[in-house]
Amino acid sequence: MYCRLLCAMAFAVALSAPLAAGAQDAELSKIREELRQLKDAYERRIQALEQRLQQTEAKAGKAEEAANQAAVQSSSRPTGENALNPAISLILQGTLARSSRDPANYQITGFVPSGGEVAPPGRGLNLSESELVFSASVDPYFRGVLIAALTPENEVEVEEAFIQTLALGRGFMFKGGRFLSGIGYQNEIHQHAWDFQDAPLAYKALLGGRLNDDGVQLKWVAPTELLVELGTELGRGRVFPGTDRNRGRAGAWSLFGHAGGDLGTSIAWRAGLSHLRTSPRDRTYDDVDSTGTGVSNSIGGRSQLWVLDGILKWAPNHNASAQNFKLQGEYFRRRENGSLIYDTQAASLGTQTGSYRSRQSGWYLQGVYQFMPQWRAGYRYDRLNSGATSIGLVGTGALTAADFPILGGHKPKRHTFMVDWSPTEFSRIRLQLARDYSRMGAPDNQILMQYIMSLGAHGAHKF
């Protein structure tokens, strides 16, 4: 019994062994098949991915190329010989004026006529000087500026033509050529940026309107938080109170210092002291002597001028666009020593020479208030004192004071009001009223309208 059972078991085992082996083979091949399919699928997907990557790369390349092209296009400007032209701006001005005295015979009694363009604008419609401004860097070291005035008389005047250094460093700056002198405050401000149409009387009487000599200027700014600037100028002495002279030495010398800064968050100030020395020779002027004859006199000697200037500007949070106020004043003192030649042309009582000495002064104070955007109103008070002029020829009794009426004692004064409207910073229209006591005993009432427009490059205005 046991034998049969064992035999059957052995038979079964013998049979089952190859059977099990057969089943395993089938499973393996099935797995292999699945793996192969999986592999194929992955390969296909990888291929697809690679293809897509290539396409994307190609697209990216194209995009980059396009971006580059766009960048080049947007950054490139038309090239040409005029690509580096200087900045050019043009200032157009004109006036419509009425005055009770003829501007043609304007004089400031008590003061030797300066020969400058100091008379009020002519009656009626007038074109004022048109200014043409060119400026640019010359190279990394210099900058050049030319300001030419085209006068209504169809002439061209060089107002300023100078070069200045850019990179001297350590606070030093050098300027050479013809330029507005750094003395005082208003002297360096261009006429179109003035708050009134004309210059203060002190500038008219003592500097012929403004000082723009030919010369050199050296200026130094101190490395301090408070602005301290010191400067000196050597000039030809070409303009009043000097005279042009044919010699190798400077005819005018000046020294000036300014300090300025902020007071709190709304006030900015600047104050300064300046000194100008010139030595005029044969500075001629015309007068009418006691016989009623027109004579030409001349003065030579030494002229010394001191100027004290100050400006204070208020604007809430230094934001001047809505509201601001500006207070500006200058005090001048001039001393002249030398000789006076009467009647140089021997047209009346014969040429005579004597000593000449004068001490004269003048000042002005003006306030301009911008009460709302675009609108400003201002008032200026001018005062001059002709002082005591001592004329040797009168002292010795050779001539009388009546032979020198222009040099007679007088204290000219003037009141000026103005309102102006500036739609943008490039245009301004102004109404100005003045009562001018420059001529002794003949007050002049002046009323004028003025337009000032600037075109072209955006000029920056000095403080």
Add this chain to the structure above:
Amino acid sequence: MKTMLKFVASIAMFFSFCQALAAFNVFACEPEWGALAMELGGDKLSVFTAITALQDAHRIEARPSLIARARNADLLVCTGSELEIGWVPLLLTQAGNGRIQRGMPGYLEASQQVARIEIPQALDRSLGDIHPGGNPHIQTDARNIARVAEVLAQRLAQLDPQNAAAYQSKYKDFGARWQEAIRRWEKEGARLKDVPVVVYHRDFSYFIRWMGMREAGSLEPKPGIPPTPAHLATLVEQMKRAPAKAIIYSPYNDPRAAQFLSERTGIPAVMLPFTVGGNEKARDLFALFDETIALLLKVMQ
């Protein structure tokens, strides 16, 4: 004479000594660049910011105090694109400082580092006070700040090599925090997409573009020309037909025109900080964008 010379010499020595002691001086025209320089330089720099958020960068005067600061600057960072054309050229010619002249490494125009938008097709002043170089108010897009930060960090390292490592590590730290903040602002600002707003001046064009908003009008009839009654009247009509969600203006703008339009149309007027210091909370660059987005989201509710 001799004592005079000695006196002058001692003053000069004193000044040069003061200068030697001073840190690296950065003159930033606008508050955003001052704040960025502080982020990148910290105590290594002495940063002077020329204007505040309450001032209009278009209309600044070259005040004596600004000339004095420009005199000692080692690096001048300004927006450029003619934004500061009325005053920075004067500072450059009056301060006697060769280091910060155009073309020197000490002269950096932030707007030149990024792509500018609204470059005018026609250049004529009858179109208002336009900027030929494109809209200069680039700081309202935080991504522009990131780009300027990179250039500014390089420039600081170049000009002040002693502290180059410090600038680089500060830049890395700032850059990482800034990128994270940009992601946050973009997420928060997603709700601003396609929202129409009325602006005062084209101050926020970069922000509007970044957030995908829409400019529905401007209070200025033309850039730089103050709002006029006639123009405001047309805006009122326009808003009645297609109302905007907000009227936005900068701290230096006169708020009256915005308030007028707001009263007539019921559209809320909101003063956005525009730059660092533009309101109480916008104390740094991060807070500037936090505040700007928060203020806009608030009026949207």
